[in-house]
Ligand code: GTP
């Protein structure tokens with residue numbers, strides 16, 4: 329994906345990156361008649377939901393772009409390498425609801441599923457990850473709902489990233505609603521690891537052989553080493569802490 333700071337990135341899925349708007353395609357014919365009937369009944373409601381979550385995601389993206397522009401303006405430093413957004417498709421929402429034993433009820437999904445709208449922020453360095461997270465969530469119009477710090481506490485498979493669920497206000501003709509958006513902050517090395525991990529899982533359909541899983545975990549350590557090394561190098565060239573700490 330192009331990393332020019334001003335280019336809006338809108339992708340349909342964080343893992344299957346491609347152009348386009350919300351991906352709502354679902355093969356109704358492949359579902360049981362009962363499920364298909366209930367889904368077509370909630371079609372209009374789903375479009376409204378998609379619209380609201382899309383607005384929220386765009387709000388988040390704009391706020392992040394403003395932060396990025398401010399860094400560029402004040403310090404001639406760009407802390408964001410890539411920014412991608414994606415809306416969960418109806419089929420993956422149905423699959424997630426099924427997995428979690430939730431009914432086919434959009435009000436329940438609104439309450440229980442907080443990653444319908446997702447944004448991924450790929451940063452240059454680990455400290456940019458935390459700095460952007462803090463600056464973004466310090467804003468009074470951003471409500472921090474949940475943080476999962478998989479950088480401080482990596483998953484057992486080696487996955488690292490900082491996940492934040494926030495709620496942002498969206499102003500509709502009917503009034504204001506607060507919509508959740510899941511934001512994943514990570515470095516380029518973490519992102520590289522995560523995309524490879526995703527491809528490997530996809531290939532093995534979730535059942536990754538132990539030796540492959542072992543190598544992946546070692547690769548996660550190499551990604552961490554690389555992050556630290558690049559950060560040290562950056563500090564050597566630009567001075568300790570770099571421009572990110574001046575804000
Ligand atoms: P889901 O949202 O259902 O996935 O479960 P959860 O709420 O426990 O999710 P968590 O916050 O741990 O992770 C949510 C998202 O983070 C996933 O959809 C992925 O995009 C990413 N993620 C989490 N764990 C991994 C992992 O092991 N590998 C990769 N590649 N991505 C991961």
Ligand code: MG
Pocket residue numbers: 443
């Ligand atoms: Mg989740």
